[in-house]
Amino acid sequence: MSLMDQMHQKAMELGIPVDVHLDVTYRCNERCVHCYLDHDDHGEMSKAEIKELLQELADIGVFSVTFSGGEVFMRRDFVDLVEHARRLLFAVRIKTNGVMIRSTKSRSAFIPIAPKFTTPSPSCPGHGSAPSPLFDS
Numbered sequence: 001m002s003l004m005d006q007m008h009q010k011a012m013e014l015g016i017p018v019d020v021h022l023d024v025t026y027r028c029n030e031r032c033v034h035c036y037l038d039h040d041d042h043g044e045m046s047k048a049e050i051k052e053l054l055q056e057l058a059d060i061g062v063f064s065v066t067f068s069g070g071e072v073f074m075r076r077d078f079v080d081l082v083e084h085a086r087r088l089l090f091a092v093r094i095k096t097n098g099v100m101i102r103s104t105k106s107r108s109a110f111i112p113i114a115p116k117f118t119t120p121s122p123s124c125p126g127h128g129s130a131p132s133p134l135f136d137s
């Protein structure tokens with residue numbers, strides 16, 4: 001059984017999601033005909049609320065976070081959110097149409113801060129000092 005299979009099996013046993021998909025905005029700079037969003041203003045979570053949610057996800061042992069929208073770079077605080085997620089040692093995925101990735105600050109969202117955590121490892125220490133519940137210690 002592969003390491004990923006083992007991790008998924010353990011996550012199922014513990015009732016922990018391996019990955020959490022987080023839509024951080026309904027807004028988008030495009031209007032694709034195939035889009036399932038209505039692009040109406042339904043509001044969105046504040047930066048503080050998302051950071052609190054990320055901390056809760058880290059505390060229960062979630063391995064990776066996928067940021068999506070809408071277009072994630074419509075949020076001026078998006079890079080801060082990615083940096084916060086990386087500080088919590090999540091493997092981070094970003095879904096974007098890429099149109100707004102022009103500035104150095106936007107590009108910095110793609111520079112891995114903790115590259116050793118982009119793939120699961122039995123030595124992964126988890127999100128804090130405690131070992132991840134998804135890996136046998």
Ligand code: SF4
Binds near residue numbers: 028070
């Ligand atoms: S880029 Fe994505 S979110 Fe934006 S309109 Fe197109 S499909 Fe929808």
